[in-house]
Every structure is written in structure tokens, then in C-alpha cells.
Amino acid sequence: DTEVTQTPKHLxxxxxxxxxxxxxxxMGHRAMYWYKQKAKKPPELMFVYSYxxxxxxxxxxxxxxxxxxxxxxxxxxxxxxxxxxxxxYLCASSQDPWGQGWTTRSPLHFGNGTRLTVT
Amino acid sequence: GIQxxxxxxxxxxxxxxxxxxxxxxxxxxNNLQWFHQNPWGQxxxxxxxxxxxxxxxxxxxxxxxxxRYSLLYISSSQTTDSGVYFCAVENYNQGGKLIFGQGTExxxxx
Numbered sequence: 001d002t003e004v005t006q007t008p009k010h011l012x013x014x015x016x017x018x019x020x021x022x023x024x025x026x027m028g029h030r031a032m033y034w035y036k037q038k039a040k041k042p043p044e045l046m047f048v049y050s051y052x053x054x055x056x057x058x059x060x061x062x063x064x065x066x067x068x069x070x071x072x073x074x075x076x077x078x079x080x081x082x083x084x085x086x087x088x089y090l091c092a093s094s095q096d097p098w099g100q101g102w103t104t105r106s107p108l109h110f111g112n113g114t115r116l117t118v119t
Numbered sequence: 120g121i122q123x124x125x126x127x128x129x130x131x132x133x134x135x136x137x138x139x140x141x142x143x144x145x146x147x148x149n150n151l152q153w154f155h156q157n158p159w160g161q162x163x164x165x166x167x168x169x170x171x172x173x174x175x176x177x178x179x180x181x182x183x184x185x186x187r188y189s190l191l192y193i194s195s196s197q198t199t200d201s202g203v204y205f206c207a208v209e210n211y212n213q214g215g216k217l218i219f220g221q222g223t224e225x226x227x228x229x
Contacts, residue, residue, distance in 0.1 A: 042205055042219035043162070056216070088160050108152060108207075108217065110162040 003027050006091050006111035014119055015081060021114045023074040023091030029109070031055075032074045034066060035090040037113075043090055049074060081118045088113045121146045125206055125220035132196050132227050140191040140223045142206030150209035151182050152217065153191050157202040165191070165204075196227045 004025045013019050025032065031050050035043035048056035049068040057066075063085075065077040074091055090113045095106035122145040132138055142151075153165040166173050166180040168189065173180050177196075182189040193200055203222040 037160075042207075042222055045216055090162060107164045107167040108154075109164060110154075113160050113162075115160065 004091055004093055004109050004111035006089075006114050008114060009112065010115050010117075012117045012119060013078065013081065015083070017081075018077070018079045020078065021076040021089055021091075021116075023076075023111055024072055025091075025093040025109070025111075026072055027093065027095075027109070028071075029093035029095050030071070031094045031096060032068065033092040033094075033108070034064075034074070034076050035092060035110075037088040037090060047076075078116075081116075083118050086116055086118045088115050121148065121208055121210055121218050123206060123208055123218050123220035125204075125223050127223060128221065129224045130226070132225065134196060134198060134227055134229050136196050136227075137192070137194045138196060138225070140193070140204050140206075140225075142189040142191070142208075142220055144187050144189075144206075144208045146187070146210055148184065148187075148208040149211045150217070151184075151189055152207045153180055153189070154205040154207065155200075155202055156205065156222075157199075162205075193225075196225075198227050198229055201225055201227045 007022045034046040037043045046060045047066045052068045063080050067075040091111040092108050094108050124143045126141045151169050152167050156162045168180045168182045170182050170184045177194045179192045203224050205222045206220045207217040209217050
């Protein structure tokens with residue numbers, strides 16, 4: 001079983017809906033990530049949080065809004081999405097914090113993902 | 120930035136066969152990880168191996184950092200080995216982000 005838990009597993013939403021994806025880890029990891037993965041493609045980095053602060057935003061559209069309420073939780077708020085945003089959204093965590101010379105030196109652990117369909 | 124090339128892109132094996140997957144990268148790396156994504160989308164970290172050799176059961180990996188490649192060996196393959204294998208690398212001096220290869224899709228037939 002994965003130590004990074006994501007909910008929900010599946011989500012179908014309309015373009016006018018607001019929804020949130022949730023991610024939780026209890027490994028004491030200091031960095032948490034959101035990735036987006038389209039079919040037959042590798043994961044693409046969206047956001048990185050280090051010590052609960054946003055360290056990297058890979059020029060993601062504002063209709064995706066991340067939030068890190070505490071060191072164990074990571075949310076991704078979704079609003080006014082487009083059908084092309086349909087994808088597998090993966091949360092990940094790693095031991096090392098980001099920035100200040102630290103990078104993902106430790107293994108990256110992924111959750112099982114949320115399969116999002118935008119209609 | 121670093122380019123990551125994985126080969127072969129697709130591989131079909133009979134159960135019990137051995138295979139070698141390759142990951143070439145275009146610049147020096149400080150971090151290299153191998154992942155397996157099963158047909159249900161679960162992405163599992165197999166190895167963290169910036170250099171040297173590691174083994175875990177039927178799987179082993181070798182990274183020759185000076186020659187800029189890594190190999191993933193799968194022995195006595197099983198149907199549960201099916202899925203996509205990704206190599207991901209990172210150079211701390213280039214933004215410190217993991218760059219994923221396009222993956223090798225493995226199908227093991229019973």
C-alpha cells in the first residue's frame with residue numbers, strides 16, 4: 001500500500017464546478033508535489049511545496065490553486081477547468097525540502113492518483 | 120536542460136524471460152530514480168540510484184554516471200511486471216527538478 005494517500009480516486013466535474021483534490025502523507029516528508037499525467041506520457045511537475053511554502057509553480061494556469069494547510073496535507077483546488085485538463089493528478093512527497101540548495105535527493109513517493117474527467 | 124532518452128519504447132516478453140531497459144541522459148546528474156507505473160496508474164519508486172548498482176529481488180539497476188546511462192534489469196519476468204517504466208534524472212545546478220524520460224512500456228504475456 002502507498003504511504004501517500006489521495007482522494008478521491010476518480011472525479012468527474014463540469015467546467016463550471018469547483019472541486020478539490022486531497023493528498024496526505026505521514027512519513028514526515030518536508031517536500032510535497034503535484035504532478036499531472038496525460039495518457040501515454042510521463043508525469044509533468046505542477047507545484048512543489050517545501051516546509052509548507054510554495055517553492056515552485058511551473059507556470060500552471062490559475063484555475064489550479066494549490067494549498068498546503070500543514071506538513072502532512074496538500075490540496076489542489078480546481079475551478080473553471082477545461083476538458084483538456086482531464087488527466088491523472090498525482091501527489092508525491094520526498095524527505096528533503098526544496099530550495100536553499102536542497103533538491104529531491106531522496107526517493108520520490110507517489111500517491112495512487114486522482115483520475116479527473118472534465119465534461 | 121537535461122535530455123532523457125529511454126529505450127526501447129515498447130517491449131513484449133514471455134513470462135519467465137529476462138530484459139534490460141536503458142536510460143541515457145545528456146548531462147551529469149546528481150539524482151536518478153527508476154519508477155514502475157502499473158496498468159492502474161500506480162507509480163512505484165523502484166530505485167534511487169545516482170551511481171553504482173542496487174538489487175531488489177528480481178530487479179536490479181546500474182548507473183554509470185561518467186558514461187551517462189542507467190540500466191534496469193528484470194529477471195524471470197512475471198505478468199505483474201507489466202506497465203511503464205520511467206527513468207527520472209536531476210541535475211542540482213539546473214533547477215533541481217526531476218526530468219522524466221518518455222518511458223518503456225513493458226507487456227509480459229503468460
